[in-house]
Amino acid sequence: MHVASLTIRNLDEDIKQNLRERAAQNGHSMEEEMRLILASLDQQDTSLPKPASVDVPRLNPFSSEVLDGKQILLIISGGIAAYKTLDLIRRLRERGAKVRPIMTQSAQEFITPLSVGALTADHVYTELFSREDEQDVGHIRLARECDMIVVAPITANLMAKMAHGRADDLASTVLLATDKPVLIAPAMNPHMWHNKATQRNVKTLREDGIHFIGPEAGEMAESGEAGKGRLSETMSIIAKMIDILDDRPKPLLGKTAIVTSGPTHEPIDPVRYIANRSSGKQGHAIAAALAELGASVKLISGPVNIPDPVGVDVIKIERAEEMLDTALQLLPCDIAVMVAAVADWRVAGAAGEKIKKKKGQSVPTFDLVENPDILKTVGHHAKRPALVVGFAAETQNLIDNATAKLKRKGADMIVANDVSPETGIMGGDRNRVRIVGHDGVDAWPDLSKDDVAMRLGKLISQKLAEIVV
Numbered sequence: 078m079h080v081a082s083l084t085i086r087n088l089d090e091d092i093k094q095n096l097r098e099r100a101a102q103n104g105h106s107m108e109e110e111m112r113l114i115l116a117s118l119d120q121q122d123t124s125l126p127k128p129a130s131v132d133v134p135r136l137n138p139f140s141s142e143v144l145d146g147k148q149i150l151l152i153i154s155g156g157i158a159a160y161k162t163l164d165l166i167r168r169l170r171e172r173g174a175k176v177r178p179i180m181t182q183s184a185q186e187f188i189t190p191l192s193v194g195a196l197t198a199d200h201v202y203t204e205l206f207s208r209e210d211e212q213d214v215g216h217i218r219l220a221r222e223c224d225m226i227v228v229a230p231i232t233a234n235l236m237a238k239m240a241h242g243r244a245d246d247l248a249s250t251v252l253l254a255t256d257k258p259v260l261i262a263p264a265m266n267p268h269m270w271h272n273k274a275t276q277r278n279v280k281t282l283r284e285d286g287i288h289f290i291g292p293e294a295g296e297m298a299e300s301g302e303a304g305k306g307r308l309s310e311t312m313s314i315i316a317k318m319i320d321i322l323d324d325r326p327k328p329l330l331g332k333t334a335i336v337t338s339g340p341t342h343e344p345i346d347p348v349r350y351i352a353n354r355s356s357g358k359q360g361h362a363i364a365a366a367l368a369e370l371g372a373s374v375k376l377i378s379g380p381v382n383i384p385d386p387v388g389v390d391v392i393k394i395e396r397a398e399e400m401l402d403t404a405l406q407l408l409p410c411d412i413a414v415m416v417a418a419v420a421d422w423r424v425a426g427a428a429g430e431k432i433k434k435k436k437g438q439s440v441p442t443f444d445l446v447e448n449p450d451i452l453k454t455v456g457h458h459a460k461r462p463a464l465v466v467g468f469a470a471e472t473q474n475l476i477d478n479a480t481a482k483l484k485r486k487g488a489d490m491i492v493a494n495d496v497s498p499e500t501g502i503m504g505g506d507r508n509r510v511r512i513v514g515h516d517g518v519d520a521w522p523d524l525s526k527d528d529v530a531m532r533l534g535k536l537i538s539q540k541l542a543e544i545v546v
């Protein structure tokens with residue numbers, strides 16, 4: 078049986094005592110313990126989505142541009158969660174969206190038009206028949222002159238009105254009059270969400286093509302209540318909006334790419350290794366950019382301290398030999414971009430146990446052997462990808478060295494950068510590269526590593542299209 082929600086103070090005394098003891102044992106508050114019990118019950122009930130701890134998506138650095146310049150009509154209806162909408166407004170505006178707000182009568186019981194107006198820097202529309210508002214834009218224009226409508230939070234009542242086509246205030250009238258995509262973010266008491274009437278309305282609205290985000294499971298603002306009914310997190314709402322609005326071309330759709338990134342660690346013994354200063358920032362950004370352009374991307378990453386890029390399959394390795402094995406297993410593919418700063422040498426016969434200092438004995442010496450060259454192996458492979466891109470990290474004779482690498486390694490393009498310490502490129506957020514190809518050199522300006530990644534991704538799409546034609 079699914080238990081939608083419970084109120085602790087309404088429980089029988091002995092159950093309450095049991096819960097108190099269980100919570101104390103697990104080091105939780107009673108509310109938290111109850112939430113976990115409800116969550117595990119929900120997990121057994123396959124008809125419900127997992128009420129895991131709220132999973133907030135990270136946004137790909139390139140996807141926010143979708144919101145730039147977009148006109149969002151934001152309808153705020155009543156509910157305690159309305160305060161979270163203030164944060165949504167700020168995050169949307171940070172991404173360049175223009176937010177025009179409509180507040181229902183009940184929304185104004187929870188947050189003020191003054192704060193909404195200040196954050197949106199727009200007039201707050203509240204009345205269906207307001208001489209001032211009607212002269213200004215009018216409800217039909219409000220409904221049409223936007224790229225999308227978002228209702229956050231939406232109450233059970235407003236959902237019921239939408240499902241039945243009622244138009245008795247400005248919000249419901251605009252929702253009936255619009256021809257734009259509509260995203261709704263419900264927030265209500267779990268009993269109201271699970272009520273059969275609400276669930277009927279949810280079904281109708283889904284069939285009508287209304288987009289939903291949430292509600293999420295968890296603790297409710299009302300003390301002691303837990304269940305499904307929380308407003309989704311701001312970033313989840315924004316990610317969903319981007320999904321709906323994104324109409325950018327995906328030139329790499331259907332293409333597969335491998336990207337290597339980060340340093341490799343070559344063991345000396347179980348606790349020591351040879352490494353280098355690569356942060357993985359540029360390689361990871363390239364993987365994210367290729368994914369953003371539609372490619373299916375496998376990122377082979379050495380040990381780094383940065384998060385996995387969004388929308389990319391990450392395979393973590395440590396040593397150069399592991400990186401090569403992984404890359405070869407992933408052939409054939411359409412694109413290979415080798416950004417990793419692979420250690421050139423590894424210690425021959427790394428020790429199986431930690432090497433100890435011994436009194437009176439000289440310091441240990443190590444024989445180094447050369448690591449396999451991953452770019453060169455892939456560049457000359459029978460299953461060579463259609464486009465092979467390498468990097469050249471140099472501290473002198475940039476173009477000559479890059480041109481030599483282009484030929485030696487069988488690449489189509491080398492992204493050359495000067496990694497002298499004074500450039501700050503190793504570990505920094507910016508990069509200044511030259512693109513060395515078989516037809517010449519192109520110098521790019523100083524850019525963020527994300528911008529280099531997207532520009533390279535677009536160049537790769539272009540080159541690939543030329544090869545295929």
Ligand code: CTP
Pocket residue numbers: 337397415416417418419420421448449450451452453466467468469470471482
């Ligand atoms: N590379 C590779 N495997 C290696 C060494 C390098 O795949 N064992 C790739 C890098 O990912 C990069 C390119 O080759 O795309 C050039 O790397 P770089 O370190 O600049 O050159 P090296 O080949 O190591 O040459 P050198 O040390 O002489 O500059």
